[in-house]
Amino acid sequence: MSTHTLRAKRRRSALRTVAFLSPWLIGFGVFFAYPLVSTVYFSLMKYDGFGTPVFRGLGNWAYVFNDYPLFWPALRNTLWLVLVMVTCRVVFGLGIGLLITKIKTGTGVFRTLFYLPYLAPPVAATLAFVFLLNPGTGPVNSVLDGLGLPTPGWFTDPAWSKPALTALALWGVGDLMVIFMAALLDVPKEQYEAAELDGTSAWQRFRFVTLPNISPIVMFAVVTGVIQTMQYYTQPLVAGKVASGIIGGSGQQFEPGYPDKSTLTLPQLVYNLGFQRFDYGSACVVALVLFALAMAFTALLMRRRGGLMQAGD
Amino acid sequence: MTQVLDKPVQLGNPTVAERTARRRALLEWIAIHSLGIAAALFFTLPFVFVVLTSLMSDQQALTRDLVPDTWEWGNYTKVFDTPGFLTWWKNTLIYAGLGTVLTVVSSVPVAYALAKFRFRGRNLSLMLVISMMMLPPQVIIIPMYLFWAKQLDLSGTLWPLIIPMAFGDAFSIFLLRQFLMTIPNEYLDAARVDGCGELRTLLRVVLPMAKPGIAAVALFQFFYAWNDYFGPQIYASENPGAWTLSYGLESFKGAHHTDWNLTMAATVLVMAPVILVFFFAQKAFVEGVTLTGVKG
Numbered sequence: 001m002s003t004h005t006l007r008a009k010r011r012r013s014a015l016r017t018v019a020f021l022s023p024w025l026i027g028f029g030v031f032f033a034y035p036l037v038s039t040v041y042f043s044l045m046k047y048d049g050f051g052t053p054v055f056r057g058l059g060n061w062a063y064v065f066n067d068y069p070l071f072w073p074a075l076r077n078t079l080w081l082v083l084v085m086v087t088c089r090v091v092f093g094l095g096i097g098l099l100i101t102k103i104k105t106g107t108g109v110f111r112t113l114f115y116l117p118y119l120a121p122p123v124a125a126t127l128a129f130v131f132l133l134n135p136g137t138g139p140v141n142s143v144l145d146g147l148g149l150p151t152p153g154w155f156t157d158p159a160w161s162k163p164a165l166t167a168l169a170l171w172g173v174g175d176l177m178v179i180f181m182a183a184l185l186d187v188p189k190e191q192y193e194a195a196e197l198d199g200t201s202a203w204q205r206f207r208f209v210t211l212p213n214i215s216p217i218v219m220f221a222v223v224t225g226v227i228q229t230m231q232y233y234t235q236p237l238v239a240g241k242v243a244s245g246i247i248g249g250s251g252q253q254f255e256p257g258y259p260d261k262s263t264l265t266l267p268q269l270v271y272n273l274g275f276q277r278f279d280y281g282s283a284c285v286v287a288l289v290l291f292a293l294a295m296a297f298t299a300l301l302m303r304r305r306g307g308l309m310q311a312g313d
Numbered sequence: 314m315t316q317v318l319d320k321p322v323q324l325g326n327p328t329v330a331e332r333t334a335r336r337r338a339l340l341e342w343i344a345i346h347s348l349g350i351a352a353a354l355f356f357t358l359p360f361v362f363v364v365l366t367s368l369m370s371d372q373q374a375l376t377r378d379l380v381p382d383t384w385e386w387g388n389y390t391k392v393f394d395t396p397g398f399l400t401w402w403k404n405t406l407i408y409a410g411l412g413t414v415l416t417v418v419s420s421v422p423v424a425y426a427l428a429k430f431r432f433r434g435r436n437l438s439l440m441l442v443i444s445m446m447m448l449p450p451q452v453i454i455i456p457m458y459l460f461w462a463k464q465l466d467l468s469g470t471l472w473p474l475i476i477p478m479a480f481g482d483a484f485s486i487f488l489l490r491q492f493l494m495t496i497p498n499e500y501l502d503a504a505r506v507d508g509c510g511e512l513r514t515l516l517r518v519v520l521p522m523a524k525p526g527i528a529a530v531a532l533f534q535f536f537y538a539w540n541d542y543f544g545p546q547i548y549a550s551e552n553p554g555a556w557t558l559s560y561g562l563e564s565f566k567g568a569h570h571t572d573w574n575l576t577m578a579a580t581v582l583v584m585a586p587v588i589l590v591f592f593f594a595q596k597a598f599v600e601g602v603t604l605t606g607v608k609g
Contacts, residue, residue, distance in 0.1 A: 013432075014432070016430075016511055017426055017430050017432045019422075020422040020423065020425060020426035020430070020511070021422075021423055021426050021427075021438070023419035023420070023422070023423060023479065023480045023481040024419075024420075024423040024438075024442070024480065024481035024486060026480050027419075027477065027480030027481045028441060028445070030477075030480070031453070031457070031477050031480065032441075032445050032448070032453070034456070035453035035455075035456040035457050035460075036452075036453060038453075038455075038456035039452065039453055039455060039456055042455055042456065049459070049463070096352060099345070099348055099349060099352060100349075102345045103345055103346065103349045104342070104345075105342075105346060110349050110352075110353060112595070113353045113356050113357055114352060114353070114356050115599075116356065116357075116360075116588060116591070117356050117359070117360075119536065119587050119588060119591050120584050120587070120588075121539060121540040121558075121559055121583055121584060121587060122540055122542065122559070123540070123542050123559045123560075123562050123563055123583070124559075124562060124580045124583045124584045125584075127562065127563070127566060127576060127577075127580050128359055128362075128363045128577070128580055129359070131362075131363070131366065131573055131576070131577060132359055132362055132363075137375060137376060137377050139362045139377075139379055142377040142379065171355070171356065171359060178599055227447050230449050231449040231450070231451075233449075233451065233542075233543055234540075234542040234543065238542070238563055241563065242563065242566055245570060266449075266451075267449055267450075267451040267543075270451040270452075270454060270455070271451065271454075271543075271546075271547075274454065274455050274458070275458075275547065280455050280459075283455050284455050287451060287452045287453070287454070287455065288452075290449050290451060290452050291448070291449075291452045294447055294448060294449055294452070295444065295447070295448075297447075298443065298444055298447040301443075301447075302440060302443060
């Protein structure tokens with residue numbers, strides 16, 4: 001084959017690749033690369049959406065870190081959610097996954113029941129939980145009261161609002177259950193049989209056979225859990241709005257985080273700064289903090305052995 | 314699933330050891346299934362209480378009662394009579410339906426190229442797709458809002474949410490790519506030997522085999538749009554005529570602040586379609602969840 005036709009062939013194959021990728025190449029440019037660069041630009045500008053942006057240097061950064069009253073509470077809440085909510089979800093998801101692999105009668109029914117809440121639309125699920133955990137008349141406190149137990153204020157008490165959100169997150173643990181279930185069923189049976197012959201206890205088999213086998217999946221669940229926490233927006237915002245009772249038609253007056261900033265998360269700050277205070281520059285500063293955090297954990301996920309980047313052929 | 318706990322079969326006299334083993338197996342069965350029932354109550358009772366409250370009178374919904382005195386089925390007609398509720402339904406169906414079609418059509422070729430073509434920059438492209446997938450939507454919302462609202466004057470509509478779906482959705486590309494990786498190359502080679510170009514190979518050979526993956530992506534995307542709250546909040550909040558169910562539901566609560574019965578009825582009506590769709594497409598769904606997680 002002459003070099004000429006070879007080159008033509010290569011060019012055709014490159015063109016073909018670009019053609020197949022073209023929707024995403026455009027999407028990447030217009031809906032990812034351009035807005036990211038633009039976010040960096042606006043983070044250095046004073047801009048309220050009208051007139052022209054004015055250069056402000058690092059003024060927005062100084063404002064967000066030093067003077068914006070919601071930033072540090074939101075960051076603290078994020079840390080709490082990462083430590084408590086993500087941990088609870090992974091442990092509970094693993095527990096439910098283990099349970100479903102042990103259930104021998106009616107497995108399909110149990111699996112469906114355990115999975116369904118994961119599908120409940122977040123706004124609907126949050127409304128349902130604000131009602132269920134209504135301090136005065138909600139069913140949960142009615143039952144707790146009937147049993148002579150204390151009745152917390154849940155979504156109306158700063159000390160209980162994040163635990164209430166955690167309960168909501170545990171209710172929707174179906175995604176993790178399915179992932180853990182698949183991983184548990186993949187553990188080689190022979191390893192259990194060998195361990196059983198050695199006279200090990202059930203806990204030892206879990207600790208020395210199950211856990212090492214599924215540890216990459218546990219790691220995956222933790223890291224994606226952290227990334228999801230960076231995106232945690234709808235549930236805390238809706239819970240705060242509904243529990244506070246401040247939801248008018250426009251909703252512009254609601255300061256997120258009710259009660260007492262306890263449900264603030266970083267994405268809510270972007271909304272608060274950009275669309276309630278019309279301080280686009282400072283909103284972009286928070287957006288970049290969020291970006292750095294999300295990408296750091298995404299990099300962690302991609303470096304995982306045999307991870308998401310499994311090579312093609 | 315096979316029944317593991319066999320009924321004790323009396324063949325001669327079981328030894329003491331056998332009897333203990335059997336008793337232990339029975340106790341374990343009881344313990345596991347009791348736990349299972351406890352867990353099932355945790356996952357289902359919220360639904361039960363929501364449905365029960367949706368059928369109470371407005372006064373009773375404010376009390377501690379758990380079961381309705383009179384079953385007010387009329388609550389559901391009242392929800393449908395609420396101004397806007399049917400419009401929210403229509404908008405949600407347009408957003409979710411059109412968005413899903415656009416996403417599938419634009420994501421399949423990209424996923425195919427990432428899974429089956431060899432080219433320089435493929436790994437980099439895949440890394441960028443994953444990064445886009447993990448990006449919180451709030452990170453780029455300020456420039457995006459300025460672009461759609463100030464430059465294209467499309468705020469107050471759902472178009473800023475629908476149009477981008479014609480340019481590939483990162484999560485869908487990733488999921489489809491994972492699925493297409495499982496299709497052996499021999500099928501593609503056979504089609505190429507028969508003289509099919511890449512487009513024909515994709516349409517005639519790959520697409521029929523990729524149906525489960527496409528079904529999973531379509532479902533996820535439909536639910537994503539159905540559940541989306543942030544998007545409509547940013548672009549549609551100023552125009553109630555463009556609200557979706559997920560966004561309108563919250564304001565429904567605002568307009569009926571003491572009517573928990575009606576709010577819960579509306580909640581049921583927002584949840585029900587998702588759960589119905591799930592029952593018809595359970596397999597594709599669960600496959601999609603495992604595909605993005607484990608086989609990744």
